Amino acid sequence: MFTLSPSPYQAVDDTRALQGAIASMDAVQLSAGVFIVSDTIWIQNKAGLLLRGSGKNMGAQGSGSQGTKIVWKGNSTDPLFRISNSRDCVIENFVVESSPSFPLAAAFLSENPLGGAFGTTGNVYRDLYLNGGNTNGLQKGFQFVPSGNDANNDASRFENVFVNNYTTAAWSFEHAQSKAHVFIGCTFGGFGGQYGVTTALGAGGVGGSLSWYGGGGGSNTVADFYLGAPNDAILISNANCESSNRFLLTTGPTTGSWPVVLEGCRFSGDTLNADGKAVIFQSVGPLTIVGCDFGDGANGAALQIYLNPSSSGFGVAIGNQIFSSLLHPFTISGSAAWSLTGNVQALNNANTLIS
Numbered sequence: 383m384f385t386l387s388p389s390p391y392q393a394v395d396d397t398r399a400l401q402g403a404i405a406s407m408d409a410v411q412l413s414a415g416v417f418i419v420s421d422t423i424w425i426q427n428k429a430g431l432l433l434r435g436s437g438k439n440m441g442a443q444g445s446g447s448q449g450t451k452i453v454w455k456g457n458s459t460d461p462l463f464r465i466s467n468s469r470d471c472v473i474e475n476f477v478v479e480s481s482p483s484f485p486l487a488a489a490f491l492s493e494n495p496l497g498g499a500f501g502t503t504g505n506v507y508r509d510l511y512l513n514g515g516n517t518n519g520l521q522k523g524f525q526f527v528p529s530g531n532d533a534n535n536d537a538s539r540f541e542n543v544f545v546n547n548y549t550t551a552a553w554s555f556e557h558a559q560s561k562a563h564v565f566i567g568c569t570f571g572g573f574g575g576q577y578g579v580t581t582a583l584g585a586g587g588v589g590g591s592l593s594w595y596g597g598g599g600g601s602n603t604v605a606d607f608y609l610g611a612p613n614d615a616i617l618i619s620n621a622n623c624e625s626s627n628r629f630l631l632t633t634g635p636t637t638g639s640w641p642v643v644l645e646g647c648r649f650s651g652d653t654l655n656a657d658g659k660a661v662i663f664q665s666v667g668p669l670t671i672v673g674c675d676f677g678d679g680a681n682g683a684a685l686q687i688y689l690n691p692s693s694s695g696f697g698v699a700i701g702n703q704i705f706s707s708l709l710h711p712f713t714i715s716g717s718a719a720w721s722l723t724g725n726v727q728a729l730n731n732a733n734t735l736i737s
Contacts (some may be wrong), residue, residue: 383432387413388446395455397421404433412436412450413477420456427499428468435476438511450476454486461491461525465505467498474508481515488522489545490573491537493529501534507543514547517574521550526590528557535588537562544569551577551608552599560590570599570606572626576637578602582610587633591616598648606649612640612665619643624650629676634664635692635715643670649703651677652683656704658683668696676704686711689718697721703728710736 388396396417404425411732414436425431437449454462463480464475465471480486489512494502506526514520523545526535536559543565545552552570554577555563571580578599581589591614598621600606605628607618622627629649632642642663649660660676663669669689677685680703685706689697695718702725704711711727712720727737 383409383411385411386413387414388417391419392416394418394478395420397423398468404431408432411433415451417450417452417457419452419462422456422460422464423462424464424466425468425471426464427596428464428471428501431468431471433471433473437475438477438509452476454476454478454480454523455484456486456683458485459487461488461573462486463490465490465492465502466495467500468502469500471502472506474506474510476510478510478512479518480513481516482517485518486514486520486527489520489525492524492535494531494533494535495529496531499540503534503537506539506541508541508729510543512543514549516547518549520548522554523548523552524554526555526557526560529583532557532559536562539564539566540568541566542568544571545572546571547573549577550575551580551583553579553592554583555581555592556584558584558588558590558611558613563590563592565594566596567590568594568597570602572602574602575602576604577608578606578623580608580610581619582608582633583611584610587611589613591629593617594619594621596620600625602626604631607631609633609642612636612638616642617645620646625653627653627655628660628662629694630661630662630663634660635690636665637691637693638665640665642667642673645672646674646675648675649677651676651683654683654685656683658686659688660685661687662690662696663688664690666691666693666695668698670698671702672700674702676702683707684711686713688713688715690715691718691722699725701725704736705729709734
């Protein structure tokens with residue numbers, strides 16, 4: 383494995399050295415310290431690249447003693463890393479830091495243009511900490527774009543990744559074939575950002591699909607999970623979220639069927655939208671909610687889980703605990719319908735079965 387160390391002088395740009403190592407090597411170890419990058423680093427036509435830092439240093443910019451930190455000093459329109467026609471790569475164990483002084487469009491942009499050596503698929507992002515520093519320091523943590531080719535750019539795996547202080551989204555999947563992404567123990571913190579994870583920002587509101595396990599986050603002004611046009615099945619499991627406007631929002635209303643499952647999730651309503659809708663699901667569904675806890679710490683709004691398809695839609699709720707002043711917090715628009723089993727309204731130290 384090739385080992386790359388940052389310049390010992392803070393003002394020296396490490397972009398060329400880092401780009402050269404990645405382009406010419408299949409395994410790159412980044413030493414502890416601070417790497418200054420001012421232009422996009424391309425990971426292009428690679429299969430099985432290993433890019434590994436020496437630890438996640440979450441301390442102040444420039445400290446570098448606890449791990450590897452890559453600090454963005456470029457423009458506000460380019461990504462830091464551009465993953466193009468590359469597959470089965472592993473990127474792990476470092477910090478990416480930007481700031482309002484040097485805002486970053488995306489920490490990682492993934493694409494699959496025509497004519498490359500490989501389809502972009504199966505890449506692993508592990509033990510990373512992405513931090514925009516403050517408002518407007520980072521637009522998107524991860525952005526998956528079509529690049530004129532709506533194919534592949536799929537099946538990524540995110541493990542123990544934390545995206546903090548973003549403006550638009552921590553993760554954004556922006557074309558229909560960007561499918562089967564898996565999250566394990568990941569966290570997002572918007573602190574004024576709009577979305578934690580979204581599949582709704584592609585052309586026509588089209589995005590991909592994902593499975594989320596554990597972790598969580600919050601502090602989003604629109605929703606923790608914002609889903610676009612119906613695609614493959616979505617699973618959100620054991621996400622623990624708070625201090626956001628909503629937990630789940632979909633585009634629509636639409637006539638499209640779309641199985642979406644929420645299981646074992648917690649959402650605190652401490653900054654819930656004034657309309658009380660923690661979930662707005664606007665596809666035919668079915669939306670299935672099992673063993674979730676909604677509304678703990680609600681801010682006075684009457685919490686509800688709302689179905690709003692443009693034709694008959696379906697929701698299934700089993701064994702959930704809902705903190706709400708509404709006797710029937712599972713609400714509908716038009717001809718939508720809920721199937722309810724064993725759900726409890728928990729309010730004022732009393733538990734009432736919701737029927």
